[in-house]
Amino acid sequence: MxxxxxxxxxxxxxxxVAYGGFLFLGEWIDGxxxxxxxxxxxxxxxxxxxxxxxxxxxxxxxxxxxxx
Numbered sequence: 001m002x003x004x005x006x007x008x009x010x011x012x013x014x015x016x017v018a019y020g021g022f023l024f025l026g027e028w029i030d031g032x033x034x035x036x037x038x039x040x041x042x043x044x045x046x047x048x049x050x051x052x053x054x055x056x057x058x059x060x061x062x063x064x065x066x067x068x
Contacts, residue, residue, distance in 0.1 A: 029045075029051065032051040033045075033051050036051060036052075036053050039053070041053035041054065041055055041056075042054040042055065
């Protein structure tokens with residue numbers, strides 16, 4: 001085995017792991033969004049990556065504005 005073959009195998013393994021991680025991340029986010037949909041609410045993703053119900057965000061924004 002020459003070193004180019006070993007490099008190609010290692011690169012393929014790293015690419016497969018990265019792709020798998022990307023898929024699992026997508027499934028995890030979709031699962032959180034689906035859980036909110038199952039409650040009859042509308043999911044939104046915040047700027048920091050959390051998934052919340054749109055109705056929760058509206059109530060939170062109204063509460064924040066009322067305290068000023």
